[in-house]
Amino acid sequence: MTVLRSYDEMLQAAAQAGPVPVVIAAAHEHEVLLAASEAQSRGIVRATLVGDKSAIQRMAREHRLDLAGMPIVDEPDHRAAANRAMEIVASGEARVAVKGQVQTPVFLHAALRREAGLRTERLVTHVGVFEVPGFDRLLFITDGGVVLFPTLEQKVEIVSNAIAVARGLGVSTPRVALLAAADEVLDELPVTVEIATIVALQERWQAEGAIVGGPFLLDTAVSPDIARARQRGGRVAGQAEVLVGPDVQSVNTMAKGITYFAGGRMAGLVVGARVPLVVGSRADPPRTRLVCIAAGALLAARTLAS
Incomplete structure (x- = not known):
């Protein structure tokens, strides 16, 4: 399997693996329609649109979007559109669900409610796939x-x-770095003690095909120069692809910092359900929305293949 180092490479890989059937919940939104049209034209997806049909058709005319081959299920209400989209997934007609003009809590509630039948025994979590200027690899946060x-x-x-x-x-x-405010285990920082416990599960991580280390400061985890300067050896320090923060506040703040201060971009996925859930921000530009859809489609295609 080819290592993907950029969004461009991810788009190419998704096109080679596709088309993957996806459904878009509350698809009456220009940016998500543009991304879906582009993804379908590239052979990445085969999309079904659930939303306000008249609004979708009007947007397609106004922006000259090609929606040929995309069935439209007319459902103007956001909550009902999300529920209908999950019914399409549960039926096997789609292998990825994409959030459109609907709030994330409503989208996730539709996916994870018992009636949808998409929950598994796994914990449901968010993973951001980041492309950051100056880095030679994608980061998973x-x-x-x-x-x-x-x-x-x-x-x-x-x-x-x-x-x-x-x-x-x-x-x-994957080289996984567990992040904290110190590069060592300190009793006064309980999170570092937890990290040591997680890192010690080496049989589990070997079975899952990963190398897990920590605690690390963020810069120690991703910069070889800083890792050497701090005399942090091993196979993770300075080379991590996966960054795991201690809680949602720290990770969310880090993600926003990467986006707004470093010019990075994030493709957001929620995983742990039967299918990937694509939860890009409504503020994302169309290219980022395209990459979000491609990431979900590629993950679904490769998971099914394996």
């Missing part, structure tokens, strides 16, 4: 959106989900 204050047991599941996403998107042996 978790959990910045679902599990607010994870327990030790939940952190183990968060790591496992991130490993699965990284492997599904081309990282053969």
Whole structure:
């Protein structure tokens, strides 16, 4: 499996693996329609649109979007559109669900309610796939959106989900860094003690095909120069692809910092359900929305193939 180092490479890989059937919930939104049209034209997806049909058709005319081959299920109400989209997934007609003009909590509630039949025994978590200027690799950062204050047991599941996403998107042996405010285990920082416990689960991580280390400061985890200067050896320090933060606040803040201060972009996925859930921000530009859809489609295609 080819290592993907950029969004361009991800788009190419998704086109080679596709088309993957996807459904878009509340698709009456210009940016998501543009992204869906582009993804379908590239052979990445075969999309079904659920939303306000008249609004979708009007937007397509106004912006000259080609929606040929995209069935439209007329459902103007956001909550009902999300529920209908999940019914399409549950029926097997789609292998990815994409959030459109609907709030994330409504979208996730539709996907995870018992009636939808999409929940599994796995913990549901958020993984951001980041392209950051100056980095020679994609970064997978978790959990910045679902599990607010994870327990030790939940952190183990968060790591496992991130490993699965990284492997599904081309990282053969993910290097996972567990982040804290120190590069060593300190009793006065309980999170570092938890990290040591997680890192010690080496048999589990070997079975999942990953290398897990920590605690690390963020810069120690991703910069070889800083890792050497701080005399942090091993196979993770300075080379991590997967970054796991201690709680949703720290991860969400880090993600926003990467986006707004470093010019990075994030493709957001929620995993742990039967299918990938694509939860890009409504503020994302069309290209980022396209990459979000491609990431979900590629993950679904490779998961099914394996």
